[in-house]
Amino acid sequence: MDFHTSEHIAGVGSRFDPHEFAGALRRAGADGCLAKARCHHGWCYYPTEIGEPHPHLECPDLVGGIIGAARSVGVSPMLYITVGWDEKTARERPEWRQRHPDGTHVGAPDGEPGWRNICLNTPYADFVEELWRELLGRYDFDRVFFDIVMYGEDGCSCEWCLAGMRREGLDPDSRADRRRYAFGSRERFMGRMTAAGAAAKPDVPLYYNNPWHVSAHPEACADRFLRHQQFMCIESLPSGFWGYDHFPFQACYYGHKGLDIYSHTGRFHTAWGDFGGLKNPAALEYECLRHAAYGIKTAVGDQLHPSGAIEPYTAELLAGAFAKLKPWQELLLGAEPVYEVGILVGTGTDPDAPFETDNVPETGAMRMLLERQTPFRLFDGFEADWPVRLMILPDHVHLDDERKAKVRRFIASGGKVIASGVSGVGLEEWPVEGIEPYPFQPAYLHPAGEGLLWDYHFALYQRSWRVKARPGARVLAVLAEPYFNRTAEHFCSHRHAPVRGDTAAPAVCVNDSVAYVANDVFRGYRRNGYAVYKRLVHELMDRLLPDPLVRTNCPTTAELTLRRRDDSLLICLLHYCPQRRGQDIDIVEDAQALAGVSLGLRVEGRPQAVTLEPEGVELEWEWSDGYARVQLPLVRGSAVVMLHGAGSG
Ligand SMILES: [Zn+2]
Missing domain, CATH: 3.40.50 (Rossmann fold)
Incomplete structure (x- = not known):
């Protein structure tokens, strides 16, 4: 329950009725709700001695009212405290605002509506901690949500941060150092709040909301x-x-x-x-x-x-x-997730990498798997092992020594890999070696008559790479070059230049364990949506994993996940098909029909029964070649298919 309320609005809380509020929670069927102690406008909604109540608050203890109403109907209350966005503080203590390196403020520009960011290295952090201690002593809540515990991409160059960076021997003129300091500042702040919370309410879990980086x-x-x-x-x-x-x-x-x-x-x-x-x-x-x-x-x-x-x-x-x-x-x-493919993200592996979050290739890989109904998960390399049969290293996965060793162990124990771009090149398990940027963009991909795709020169819109096939590797497609890149000096027609001819450079190269694509093909799918890229990756998956966990004729719009509960497997199907109907917004208005779907799931044990849940309707099914196969009735939007007794494998 959000509640950021301007001081220009009167009668705040005047119509709050705890019975009515509790009734609404009960009617909605909620089991938790949020009480806002302090909002982004910087106002409190309870009788505070540390902060300042909203100037027009007519219900003196809205926080207590919401918590009490929730408790009265068995609903669990979560406390909310704003941190980084605080209009009142931004107005009254502009020196506490976060600054860009050029001295301008972070957040909404002065004179425009919007939130402004406060720095956690200023005395503001002491204020938040005092307020937090006051709330700890005053209310009975089950969880806490600290909001906007964050810094921008540039870090902060306020006077406290400049002094702090100098103290720690960091260079405020270096973007990397500013970010390093900002990330450390955030951790210090979280540590302080956690320590205060643990001392007073050790059983109340805390969450710090911020933009999550998989970088x-x-x-x-x-x-x-x-x-x-x-x-x-x-x-x-x-x-x-x-x-x-x-x-x-x-x-x-x-x-x-x-x-x-x-x-x-x-x-x-x-x-x-x-x-x-x-x-x-x-x-x-x-x-x-x-x-x-x-x-x-x-x-x-x-x-x-x-x-x-x-x-x-x-x-x-x-x-x-x-x-x-x-x-x-x-x-x-x-229920435990079941998956057979992993996507390795390069998080935390490359000290020279830019700080920016760039999950475009990973998202492209994710879409290719979603659209094929392949159960998957993302790994970051901190895991002890990767319990999957195939790992995708999309476009830009830099491997540190530890992850190189993990990839090699994964392959040695039978794991298969699809890699593209710079990912993993240099490992001797790869079918290619040596890498340098390809001079043409777009380049073309031409299948080499080895059963991949069909005979055509496919545009590779994103960056390509020149590599050499290792002895024994099979080249399934080569790079072909255009007449020239489109520049002021020379261009042809409305877009890129047509193909001039094939080169000997591999575009797709495989060995028994690793398939490599010499192009940022996952970024290409995410940016350009060219279905051929997806088909290319799916064909490589078919070669490496000829017996996939799931076989289905579902359309690409259906989403499938797989979970195991006790000894049963649960296949969730969702079919709602968001569509771009507004210029900037994807709309779902109907649960879409899924007709004639057949599902095959590779299972170790013969199931005892197959039902459609949550209705519990028994379905006809077959068992052959290690697959349980079922033909679904018409599904409208959602269905769970339960394979009873098939999950022990
Ligand atoms: Zn600062």
């Missing part, structure tokens, strides 16, 4: 920040800037880190603060079921009207989605 640079490595989280919340409102691809990416990474984990969507048509904007019921249903399909708990963001009055329809909207969600959660939460 190659060690300082920006997500693994380091996870150490500070006592639970995890993936903030991902698909109709906001996050889009529908953000959640599965995050879920397939953070969902495997052993933390109690929620994901936030919102009841908004767009995102936070969208008063009067309601999400389509089918979209909310999809987003909630999708959380369960990935084994993650659901939170749905709403925003309370400044008066505190309840909008009755919201409870109805949530109740519809939660009614569908509940049986899915009973089946799927706590």
Whole structure:
């Protein structure tokens, strides 16, 4: 329940009625709710001696009211405290604001509406800690959400940070050093709040919300920040800037880190603060079921009207989605994920890598797997082992010595690899060696008559690489070059120049364990959506894994996840098909039909029964060649197929 309320609005909390609030929680079927102690405008909603209550707060203890209302109906309250965005502080103590290296402020420009960022190295951190201690002594809550614990890409150059960097021997003129210092500052702040919390309420878990980095640079490595989280919340409102691809990416990474984990969507048509904007019921249903399909708990963001009055329809909207969600959660939460392909992200491996988060190739790889209904997860290389049969190293995975050794052990124990771009080149297990940038972009890929794709010169829109095949490796396609790159000096027609002819440089090269593509093919799929790239990777997967875990005729729009509960396997199917209907927004309005779907799952034991859940309807099935095969009835939007007694393998 968001509640960021301007001081220019009167009568705040005047219509808050704890009975009405509790009734809405009950009608929605919620089991948790959020109480905002302090909002991004910098105002508190309780009688504080440290901060300042909202100047027009008419319900003196809204925080206590919400917590009490929640408790009265058995709903678990979570406390919310803003950190990095604070308008009141930005106004009153501009010297505490984060600064860019040129001295300008970070966040919304002066004179424009929007949030401004406060630095955690200023005395502001002492203020937040005092407020936190006050709240610890005053209220009974089950979890805490510290919001906006973050720095921008440039770090901060305020006077406290400049002095701090000099003290630590860092160079404030170096972007890398500024970021290194900012990441350290964030960790210090989290450590302080955690220590204060642990002293007063050791059983209350804390979460620090910030933009999560799955980035190659060690300082920006997500693994380091996870150490500070006592639970995890993936903030991902698909109709906001996050889009529908953000959640599965995050879920397939953070969902495997052993933390109690929620994901936030919102009841908004767009995102936070969208008063009067309601999400389509089918979209909310999809987003909630999708959380369960990935084994993650659901939170749905709403925003309370400044008066505190309840909008009755919201409870109805949530109740519809939660009614569908509940049986899915009973089946799927706590069930163990099952997957056979991994995507290795280069997080934390390359000290020379830029700090920027660039998950474009990984997201391209993820889409190729989603569209083929291949169960997968993301690895960062900190894992002890990779329990998959095939690992994808998309485009830009730099391997440090430790990860090089892991990749070699993985291959030695029978693991297969698909790599592209610079990933892993140099390892003697690779079918190619030597790498330098290819001078043409786009280049062309020409299959070499080895059964890959078909005879055509396919445009490679993204960067290509010149490598040499190692002895014994098979070249499945070569690079072909255009007449020239499109430049001011020479260009041809509306776009890139046509192909001039083949070269001897491999474009796709394989050995028994590794398939290598000399192009940033995963970035290409994400940026350009050329289905040939996906088909290329799928054909390589077929060669390396001729007996995949899942065989199905599902269309590319269907999403499949697989989980194991006791000795049963649960196949979740979702089919809602977001479509770009607004210029900048993907819309889901209907649960889409899936007709004539056949599913084959490779299982070690013959199942005892196959049912469609949560209805519990028995399905006809066959068992042959190690696959349980089932023909599904018409599915509308969602289905769980349960293979009873087949999960022991
Ligand atoms: Zn600073």
